[in-house]
Amino acid sequence: MVVTSRDVARLAGVSQPTVSRALRDDIRVSEQTKQRVREAAQLLGYIPSEAGRALSSGRTRRIGMLLTDLDSQFYSHIIAPVHRELERLGYQLMLHTETADNDTIVERLLANGLDGVILATTTIDSAAPLRLRDRGLPFVYFNRTGSLVDADATVVDAAPGYREAVRAAVDLGHRNVAAVLGPSNTSTAQHREQALRAALGEHGIVLDERLVRRVPYSSAAGEIAARELLESAGEPAPTLVFCGNDVVAYGALNAAHRLGLRVPDDLSVVGFDDLPEAAWPIIDLATVGFDIAGMASASANLVVRRIERPGDELERAVFASSFHLRRTLGPAR
């Protein structure tokens, strides 16, 4: 038998709308009536249906997270803390993969009755933020910014971390430097390149465009690009590769291994993100890190605030970066 709000209403001696108001803790219902309704609901084992609740309140308390690559090591470390923080705030996370075109994605997000969306892989040129704005669905940028629409965002300031990293590299004798950066239509890749070039510039080092690759943030892409770069680089060969993120750096380490290059004796590698695996002794990746869990939590809080207090000013939560010197950065050959 399915217990309905009608049954609860009958037992509590109130109207059906009063049942849902009481269970929503609506101020229009007296404490005494709320108590009676709760007792009746508990006695009957009544579970308020989410669908019914959504229809009456217009809220589903569900937040979508839009990602392209669910199996990236980066996102597996993001999903858990975002999920936990949203749960703490009384919301549920729904993952959405960006497989279709922008219009279809936005229609699907809307059809799912989400209260808000976290954009975690959206590129600079994506029209999705425009569509979301037009349809009135609140959203925040996670670890990125958009160029077409402004919104709440969490971002990293890569400058301090890269300054430390470049200083350490220069102290170790590196001057001939290569880079396997992220895709150029992402704000992260653009910003990191800028910060890296600025830090190198402080030591009079210019990143030669022939020693730069721009690839998707995956270890497979990082491996292919690093291998091609190292094989095609003339003399003197680069002694250090800066990678767009740790996942790309894992690929560069794999490429070095396959080419018979010892790390760091023949080649140094520096990542970005400081994922938990980067600190493992068997990987021990030198990398620029920031507070990933803090960013996850901040993004969850920003989207909830945007939903609950839509009039608040836009906020950009900026996370500082710092460098972690580890085994993969050694003296230049």
Added chain:
Amino acid sequence: MVVTSRDVARLAGVSQPTVSRALRDDIRVSEQTKQRVREAAQLLGYIPSEAGRALSSGRTRRIGMLLTDLDSQFYSHIIAPVHRELERLGYQLMLHTETADNDTIVERLLANGLDGVILATTTIDSAAPLRLRDRGLPFVYFNRTGSLVDADATVVDAAPGYREAVRAAVDLGHRNVAAVLGPSNTSTAQHREQALRAALGEHGIVLDERLVRRVPYSSAAGEIAARELLESAGEPAPTLVFCGNDVVAYGALNAAHRLGLRVPDDLSVVGFDDLPEAAWPIIDLATVGFDIAGMASASANLVVRRIERPGDELERAVFASSFHLRRTLGPAR
């Protein structure tokens, strides 16, 4: 302005229930009427609300996946293929973390109006399957079985993989073997231990209980247990550690590194799962593998079949295992 089914009904010249039936492709509505309703809906930019659809059909087309550890490397490789296959079947995946007790979890799953659940970390002694059965919510076991309630399940047959692994190890001279296994209240850990002991037994090797640890499936737990085991083991020291899964094996590799043991010269390590990272040159973990993506897809199909054809016989999809010989298994010292 929010367009409702009432607006679509008015424009199409049909009743409101006909609109929802037409958009659900109900056979009671003529093709001609469906066409008219679809055109009207498109013209007005009408998005059928999921909440409304759920109330009228009793289906949400949402499937929950119950996990304890969202940030485990294993689950990050599972979530993406399950998500993709469910999407292909017209369902959406909602992740749920098992933080509360069984009753609360089940109530929450029910309140979310899920059509079905994939149990991905449930232990043998968990009462959650009992509660789900009592409340009539369809579910399947992912990479496990339950002892209290039978249900559709996907499982690995660890025997062939362990037979190959043990044969390779014995050929390399290993006889003094240790094991860092998974938690004893999981069907995977119990089954793998049985298969490992049987395979060792074929070569007259008995796994000494003093050289066995049972830990949660995490690299941190694997590292602590492997370190303690290696430090406390008497002479002759074990030359090989079988690990409950790859994630635990990463921990064992880290422990060996911290103890100054060279792998495989001083110590060999064998994992289970063959995660993508295990094949990376920088990790190169010898491991027993199976078709992880196939299991993910099969689990998605099983839960959908259970929802759509509840009368079908229970199915257990068994995946074969095989051994991948890699660098971390070398000749015994």
